[in-house]
Amino acid sequence: AIGNQIGVAVDNARLYQQQREVAEQLRVMQENLRFYIHQVTRAQEEERKRISHELHDDTIQALVVLSRQLDALASGDKGLSEENRLRLEELWQQTDNILRGVRRLSQDLRPAALDRLGLLAALEWLASDVAEYSGIAIKVNVLGTKRHLHEEVQLVLFRIAQEALRNVWRHSQATEAEITLEFDERKTRIIVSDNGKGFNLPKTMGDLARDGKLGLAGMQERAQLLDGTLTVQSEPGRGTTVTVVIPA
Ligand SMILES: Nc1ncnc2c1ncn2[C@@H]1O[C@H](COP(=O)(O)OP(=O)(O)OP(=O)(O)O)[C@@H](O)[C@H]1O
Numbered sequence: 001a002i003g004n005q006i007g008v009a010v011d012n013a014r015l016y017q018q019q020r021e022v023a024e025q026l027r028v029m030q031e032n033l034r035f036y037i038h039q040v041t042r043a044q045e046e047e048r049k050r051i052s053h054e055l056h057d058d059t060i061q062a063l064v065v066l067s068r069q070l071d072a073l074a075s076g077d078k079g080l081s082e083e084n085r086l087r088l089e090e091l092w093q094q095t096d097n098i099l100r101g102v103r104r105l106s107q108d109l110r111p112a113a114l115d116r117l118g119l120l121a122a123l124e125w126l127a128s129d130v131a132e133y134s135g136i137a138i139k140v141n142v143l144g145t146k147r148h149l150h151e152e153v154q155l156v157l158f159r160i161a162q163e164a165l166r167n168v169w170r171h172s173q174a175t176e177a178e179i180t181l182e183f184d185e186r187k188t189r190i191i192v193s194d195n196g197k198g199f200n201l202p203k204t205m206g207d208l209a210r211d212g213k214l215g216l217a218g219m220q221e222r223a224q225l226l227d228g229t230l231t232v233q234s235e236p237g238r239g240t241t242v243t244v245v246i247p248a
């Protein structure tokens, strides 16, 4: 009987050891995964920056030149028939529309305001841009004492606000939305809320991601990279609030 008990104890010890090893392997795998996501996110941001600059320096400049030439042609040449003048004006208008589209795309990829003027200015720009094309009234509030945030933190908070507003525009049918940036002593909070139709929250973000819905899961991922958290509050008919807290 004693022999049996010793056997059981040895088995238990071995099991315990195995459990610890598996837990350790899991921890290492999770760490690797996080590191990998971090790298991919960085690379993606670098790529966006590059494309944005290229659009700005080449495509947009070329369109500006084209637009000016068409304008000069339409208003300068007196020998132009009325029909051709109208046609030129139309071409000028179209060029201008394309120009505006490319500008928006370039800004969306990498808002110049974020690099030059910081998070708050970039959020103001974002709010007015989304308000313009969606017709939703969007307010930006700041609470607490403003302080400088690390560039990476600024970018994460901006991307989260951008993605949250994209959701407001696409899903909420809201008439009003708000971005609140709140500075606490050791934390920075960004809250995006709307007065739209709301939705039933899934059990986990993973459920959404499996359906190919990557917006909220991506926001959570970005927040976690900075040891932050994301919470979503929503209920059908009662609007939606997305809150991200970053220890920074
Ligand atoms: N502000 C909101 N108002 C109403 N419903 C929302 C809002 N935000 C998210 N949802 C709901 O939550 C779902 C998940 O949002 P999520 O951003 O993760 O994915 P998506 O917007 O559907 O797709 P993706 O962002 O990948 O293009 C949406 O499909 C929508 O049903």
Ligand SMILES: [Mg+2]
Residues within 6 Å of the ligand: 163, 166, 167, 214, 215, 216
């Ligand atoms: Mg989305």
